[in-house]
Amino acid sequence: MKALVLNCTLKPSPAPSNTEALAYEMIKEMERMGVRTKMIRVADHHIITGIKSDLGEGDEWPAILDELLSSEILIIATPTWMGTMSSMALKVLERINGLYPKRDSQNRPVTFNRVAGFVVTGAEDGARHVVTEIAGALMDVGFTIAPQSYTYWNNGPGPGDKYLESDYRKDWSVQTAKAAANNVVAVARALRQTPIPGSA
Template identity: 75%
Template sequence: MKVLVLNCTLKPSPQASNTEALALEVIKELERLGADVKMIRVADHNVITGSKSDMGVGDGWPAILEDLLASDILIMATPTRMGTLSSMAMRVMERINGLYSARDKEGRPVTYNKVAGFVVTGEEDGARHVVAEIAHGLMDVGFTIAPQSYTYWNNGPGPGKAYLKSDFRKDWSIETGKLVAANVMAVANALKKTPIPPAA
């Protein structure tokens, strides 16, 4: 099973990423379950603003898209910024929207039979809103959303310490991350055996 994790932190490498730290917990469990996982930090690539799959010379999205289309599972990982998804995550969602009319050889949306999961971190609340926004967008273009397919961490309302600087309830986030891995793998395996059929 191939899994692509898109870390939508605003920080380019080699800066420490709180979102990556929690995503690595999910990745650890995915790999234990036998998945082949690749994580891309989107900020390290020149993903041009737009809604097409290829925005021309210098665009870093087509290479990422190639990995996405080759994957069975997509994990969207983002910090919360002002209570919503990061601008990098929004840019990724806008580029994924470019797949809206793309079809596979059987006439289905190219994202059919792909499963999505979510990792969200933030120093303040907003994680559930972020999951809802991204899940809606991915469902709209054809992804399948597994039950309990997200984990998050935050300090609650108001500013606070970042994930890497706090021990506040990390145990819950990590255990829930293991459940995310198990559930997206289970649904992806089910779709492998019984794929969503083309429209009649």
């Protein structure tokens, strides 16, 4: 079983990423359960804006899409900016929307029997709103949303330290990441045993 984590920070490598740091807590737990994982920092790639799976020369989304379609689990990790997901996360969702009409050999959407989870960080709140938006978008194109499949961290109201700079409530975020990892893996394994059937 394989999990793909898309880190939608706005910062390209090698800049430190708070979102990546929290996502690694979920990754470690999935790997403990025998899941192979891969993290891609989306900002390191040239992703053309649009809603198709391949937008031609220079578009690096098709390679990322190949990784997604070879994975049973997708984790979207994003910071909160101005109370919502990063523009990079929105771009990823728009490109995933290009899968909507694609079907597998059993006439199922290619996103069926894939499970999604979420990681959100930010100096201020908005995390649950972000999870709701991303979960709704992925569910709409065919992903299965596991129960309580997210973790988040924020530093309370007003400007403050970032995740990598603070110990504030990190214990809760780490434990929640582990629980979320267990939930997405459990649902992915259940779907492997009993997949959603195709239509006639």
